[in-house]
Amino acid sequence: KPVACLRALGMSWAPKILVAVAAIVIASVLYDNNNPESVGFEWTRPPAADAVHDKSWVRTTEHFTSRGSQIEAWVYRPTNTAQPPPLVIMAPPLGLQKDFGMEKFASRFASRGLAVLLFDYRFFGGSEGEPRNFVSTSRQQEDWHAAIRYACNVTSPSLDGVNPRKIALWGAGLSGGHLIAVAADQANVKNENISAIVLQAPQVDGFATVMHGLQGPHVRSSRDALLLAVLGIKDLVLSFFGHNHYIPLASSSKLAIMHTVESDQYPSLAPSTPRGGWANKVPARTGVELIFYRPILKADQMPLPALVVYGEDDSLSPASAVERAASYMKHAELVKRPGGHISALFGKEADQVAEIEADFLVKHLLASKQ
Numbered sequence: 001k002p003v004a005c006l007r008a009l010g011m012s013w014a015p016k017i018l019v020a021v022a023a024i025v026i027a028s029v030l031y032d033n034n035n036p037e038s039v040g041f042e043w044t045r046p047p048a049a050d051a052v053h054d055k056s057w058v059r060t061t062e063h064f065t066s067r068g069s070q071i072e073a074w075v076y077r078p079t080n081t082a083q084p085p086p087l088v089i090m091a092p093p094l095g096l097q098k099d100f101g102m103e104k105f106a107s108r109f110a111s112r113g114l115a116v117l118l119f120d121y122r123f124f125g126g127s128e129g130e131p132r133n134f135v136s137t138s139r140q141q142e143d144w145h146a147a148i149r150y151a152c153n154v155t156s157p158s159l160d161g162v163n164p165r166k167i168a169l170w171g172a173g174l175s176g177g178h179l180i181a182v183a184a185d186q187a188n189v190k191n192e193n194i195s196a197i198v199l200q201a202p203q204v205d206g207f208a209t210v211m212h213g214l215q216g217p218h219v220r221s222s223r224d225a226l227l228l229a230v231l232g233i234k235d236l237v238l239s240f241f242g243h244n245h246y247i248p249l250a251s252s253s254k255l256a257i258m259h260t261v262e263s264d265q266y267p268s269l270a271p272s273t274p275r276g277g278w279a280n281k282v283p284a285r286t287g288v289e290l291i292f293y294r295p296i297l298k299a300d301q302m303p304l305p306a307l308v309v310y311g312e313d314d315s316l317s318p319a320s321a322v323e324r325a326a327s328y329m330k331h332a333e334l335v336k337r338p339g340g341h342i343s344a345l346f347g348k349e350a351d352q353v354a355e356i357e358a359d360f361l362v363k364h365l366l367a368s369k370q
Helices: 001-006 015-031 102-111 137-152 174-188 206-215 222-241 262-266 287-292 295-301 317-330 349-363
Strands: 057-066 069-078 089-093 113-120 167-172 194-200 247-249 281-283 305-311 331-337
Touching: 015 305, 057 102, 069 102, 069 137, 069 167, 089 102, 102 113, 102 262, 102 305, 102 349, 113 137, 137 167, 137 174, 167 174, 167 349, 174 295, 194 349, 206 287, 206 317, 222 247, 281 287, 295 317, 305 317, 305 349, 317 331, 331 349
Parallel strands: 089 113, 089 167, 167 194, 194 305, 305 331
Antiparallel strands: 057 069, 069 113, 247 281
16 A cells, blocks of 8 residues: 555656655654553662682672673682682573572583683663663673683683683573684684583574574464564664653563563563662564674684573474574584473573583593693
8 A cells, every 4th residue: 555655646666665764763762652561761880799608619790891881790609629610601591690590500611620700781680771671692702702801801701710721602692602702702802712512402593493483383463573673663762862762671461572472481580679770671673683693694604612501392492593603603512401491491401401511511621631
């Protein structure tokens, strides 16, 4: 109908396209204006955290800088090693924070003699940045590079006693996808301090995830996909004026970035008092960006040994896409497990998965420690 109306006006194709784009933008800005869930929230700077002591490690809160913003990190140091321990750098999955169960993996690695740097991305948790819960793939990759620079800087006082020449990277979900691109970039600049990476249910191909959602039993309707695009455009337009339009991060019953049955488990992962404050929502342009995010295209440029742990019934990181990405890597070890996206991180299998990953890290960091 819109095209027929434009044809009736006798307009050429170029003006028709401009008018159609303008109509979409105007409609998106006017859509969903009265939804109270679309409003963002303010950051509460968390108080300084006391050190946490365990029989085999101690955890302190440290900070480093990424693009002028202060990033908060938890540093785990093993207490049962005589030599400076290697370091594992970790970041949470899509939309989550370091206090959402990441401690289970970090403490397991530390108990095996590995130091850990577990950080929050900008806009999340204890890290600075506005708007809150803003997921930007380019900015999160910048945060990874900042964390690596911080770890490799032998003069970093907060990492005193850690071996900066033996580093591994660990990422789950979207963070796992980032690591494919980050590891390729680090290889290009000849950073020889990184020895291995662990990818847990990595989100490697946004387009494949969308197609999986449209075809599989988890089904996201094409109408929902269109609404996500409309709200994403709305949020993008509003961002130029200092405003944002939020939508749920995860829900099976509402329009959300992650719209599958297992997505309903996401909000329950938050602790009773999330560090810095947290809500189950993100700026809507996140959905548009993730569709076109395809770190799989850099998988063949990643020379490092990689452990890839994934679920055969993952509704958020399709197993077929993960296997395809791994096939492009030079040294990939695959561990396929039953279950979906979240169970390996927070389900009853988490302890077993953490031990498999710890074995891999010890093999590549401690067995050949310099």
